[in-house]
Amino acid sequence: MGFEDSIMQTTEYVKETLGNLDRSKLQLLALSSAGVGAVLCYLTWRQSPKTIPVGDGWWGAGEKPLTEGKTIHRFVVTTSVEEIEDLQRRIDQTRFTIPLEDSRFNYGFNSNYLRRVVSYWRHQFDWEKQVKVINQYPHFKTKIEGIDVHFVHVRPVQKAGQTVLPLMMVYGWPGSFYEFYRIIPLLTKTDSDVVFEVICPSIPGYGYSEAPHKKGFNTLEAARIFHKRMERLGFTEFYVQGGDWGAFITNNMAQMKPECIRGLHLNMVIARTDSLGQLLSLITGRYLPFLVGFTKEDVRRLYPYMEKNIFDILRETGYLHIQATKPDTAGCGLNDSPVGLAAYILEKFSS
Secondary structure: OOHHHHHHHHHHHHHHHHHOOOHHHHHHHHHHHHHHHHHHHHHHHHOOOOOOOOOOOOOOOOOOOOOOOOOEEEEOOOOOHHHHHHHHHHHHOOOOOOOOOOOOOOOOOOHHHHHHHHHHHHHOOOHHHHHHHHOOOOEEEEEEOOEEEEEEEEOOOOOOOOEEEEEEEEOOOOOOHHHHOOOHHHHHOOOOOEEEEEEEEOOOOOOOOOOOOOOOOOHHHHHHHHHHHHHHOOOOOEEEEEOOHHHHHHHHHHHHOOOOEEEEEEOOOOOOOOOHHHHHHHHHHOOOHHHOOOOHHHHHHHHHHHHHHHHHHHHHOHHHHHHHHOHHHHHHHHHHOHHHHHHHHHHHHHO
């Protein structure tokens, strides 16, 4: 049988099968087909070479100058009485919503519990103590591609016979360099043969790093900027660790300059197959398992798990779609209201 004959036979078989499906299943199949198209477009867009060109960029305000300095300077975290008074005034003027009865945290961060958080924040939180905690490690800034990039740099307490390895660690949203404060001493003060020199940057737009002034900034741009920062520190080879957006950035760093990355550790891994056939098999197998060699037992075991996870992903990633498409709209409210920002971030922890 030739290839064209096989296609025709398969087509007639599918038509006969579809004729026996009820309307709801046909609708689901149509949705699945639309999903296939979307996923195929996405996978085509996501195809990338094993190595990524380094390139260059400019993210500062205005035009790019002919030269850019490479100075690294110390940075000390400070706050002022005026800032704290403004924060407390905004907290005092918060208008809380009333949650639905017995809604718990199913519709977002419960405002009854939020009142307890805000009360602690307003009346008990010690800002002076917190600033001292943040400054317990050395902070620095350097201007790269037009924006100030902040980072924490902790040199180890090296003992005789120990090998010092440079390690850069990158967080994700909604995090900061502060996430690594408890692990830093475990890495920089050890009795083993290896001790680490730790660098924890703030992603541009986060914490004390300046936000890009131009459109188009992404994980590749962040990866290149972090490579430049490590070069300024004198590191030609180093280790990287990343989670969430930090996982994407450090992965891009390894693709961009594999000769510089001695080791890559990720605590969030996005695994995808390059085989479209496998993807099509998963989608088709839900409604036409016989076409892809699935048994009824395969369907019974596999798809309740997939459907639950897909539902959870859709329910928990609405914020991501808003931030990816309309960040300025969300930013207006979140930047103006400290309590609104707290609820927006704490909701991810409650989930």
